[in-house]
Amino acid sequence: MSRPPEIDRVIEAFKNKDYRTAARLLNPLLTSHPRDPWVQLYAARLHELAGRPTVAEPIYRELLRNTTNPNPKILAQARQGLQRLETADRTQRQAAITQARAAASQAVRQGTHPGDRPQKPAHGILILEPIAPDDRPEAAKQFARIFDLDPYTARMQLPSRDWRLYRTGLLGELQVYAEALQSHQIPCFCVDEKAVQAVKTFTIKHFQSVDPDPIVICENDRHQLGTLAFRWAEVSQRVLGAVPVVESVIDLNARGQIVRRDQTQDWVPLVDLHLPDRGCILRLCESAYQFDRGVAFAPMGFSPNSFVQELDDGRPTRRTQWNALVTFVAQQTPIARVFDRFTGFAETALDYRELLDRLNPQVPVPRRNAQPMREDAAFALYSRVSFCRLNSPIR
Numbered sequence: 436m437s438r439p440p441e442i443d444r445v446i447e448a449f450k451n452k453d454y455r456t457a458a459r460l461l462n463p464l465l466t467s468h469p470r471d472p473w474v475q476l477y478a479a480r481l482h483e484l485a486g487r488p489t490v491a492e493p494i495y496r497e498l499l500r501n502t503t504n505p506n507p508k509i510l511a512q513a514r515q516g517l518q519r520l521e522t523a524d525r526t527q528r529q530a531a532i533t534q535a536r537a538a539a540s541q542a543v544r545q546g547t548h549p550g551d552r553p554q555k556p557a558h559g560i561l562i563l564e565p566i567a568p569d570d571r572p573e574a575a576k577q578f579a580r581i582f583d584l585d586p587y588t589a590r591m592q593l594p595s596r597d598w599r600l601y602r603t604g605l606l607g608e609l610q611v612y613a614e615a616l617q618s619h620q621i622p623c624f625c626v627d628e629k630a631v632q633a634v635k636t637f638t639i640k641h642f643q644s645v646d647p648d649p650i651v652i653c654e655n656d657r658h659q660l661g662t663l664a665f666r667w668a669e670v671s672q673r674v675l676g677a678v679p680v681v682e683s684v685i686d687l688n689a690r691g692q693i694v695r696r697d698q699t700q701d702w703v704p705l706v707d708l709h710l711p712d713r714g715c716i717l718r719l720c721e722s723a724y725q726f727d728r729g730v731a732f733a734p735m736g737f738s739p740n741s742f743v744q745e746l747d748d749g750r751p752t753r754r755t756q757w758n759a760l761v762t763f764v765a766q767q768t769p770i771a772r773v774f775d776r777f778t779g780f781a782e783t784a785l786d787y788r789e790l791l792d793r794l795n796p797q798v799p800v801p802r803r804n805a806q807p808m809r810e811d812a813a814f815a816l817y818s819r820v821s822f823c824r825l826n827s828p829i830r
Contacts (some may be wrong), residue, residue, distance in 0.1 A: 535607025559606035597779025676777030
């Protein structure tokens with residue numbers, strides 16, 4: 436296919452760096468010859484020069500995918516255009532990271548105001564969100580470019596179903612990466628670790644009342660009891676999960692020798708209620724809830740002859756009462772957003788031991804050594820991160 440004669444004047448304007456004239460000459464061609472490769476090439480060049488790389492890049496890539504009558508000159512210039520965009524993107528991102536690191540170093544050397552003590556630089560957490568299967572090939576390509584990875588590694592690190600805790604570090608640096616990812620339609624968000632640690636959590640011991648509004652007896656991080664009244668409409672999110680109860684058991688190894696090993700004996704379910712206007716989380720934990728006090732929760736239509744789990748005396752079990760409690764809470768908060776993908780998130784979060792060690796999990800699960808497990812802190816992190824995500828500037 437021969438190129439439109441008018442394109443020669445556009446090419447001449449580019450040679451003379453008269454981009455205003457080039458744009459004026461190209462506009463009619465975009466209407467009369469919108470699919471012409473030469474017209475597309477110089478349209479991409481104008482977008483590139485105007486600082487619109489996200490518009491120019493797909494045009495260059497489309498030209499490279501053209502297998503019908505490919506023009507070597509167009510292909511070469513399209514490749515050069517992509518290389519220029521990638522180089523500029525990398526340079527700009529590195530400059531932003533350098534600036535963020537310099538700002539963090541400055542904060543360490545001096546406080547915010549004269550006379551202040553040196554401050555620790557703000558640290559953050561970068562979370563990758565699931566990517567649809569159709570979007571993964573292009574997302575992996577961009578992800579590899581942003582983090583200097585090979586395509587296979589990039590593809591394996593992109594989540595498909597659950598959040599992935601991808602990186603921790605200086606907040607400013609992580610925000611640069613988050614902005615770069617989002618500019619290429621890779622869903623992610625970044626939260627301030629200090630904000631995560633600042634979220635107050637109260638463990639609900641029991642509901643004192645639920646009508647007309649709920650009143651709970653709860654416990655803070657210092658094990659102090661108090662009363663808190665709230666409205667169901669205040670609950671913006673419910674976070675569901677479960678943490679293991681691990682016991683040391685005696686077993687036989689392959690040689691028939693007696694050995695001790697840790698084994699998960701049970702899972703304790705948890706439900707967090709987020710009250711963003713109050714800046715706090717109300718936590719329901721099956722092992723800590725006092726079912727013998729306050730409002731009674733039992734299955735609808737429960738009777739000693741029903742087929743639900745029951746004790747020898749006909750009373751419902753703890754798990755049955757817990758299920759009734761969770762069902763009731765869900766019915767009262769129908770529009771609250773539900774986060775129930777903790778298990779997948781924990782698989783990546785458990786590798787960040789130092790981050791988890793800095794959190795007070797406040798997961799009251801009784802264990803033989805009275806020490807919390809890393810899964811406890813991982814659930815607390817999952818809940819707090821989803822809480823802070825609502826107010827995150829990089830979403």
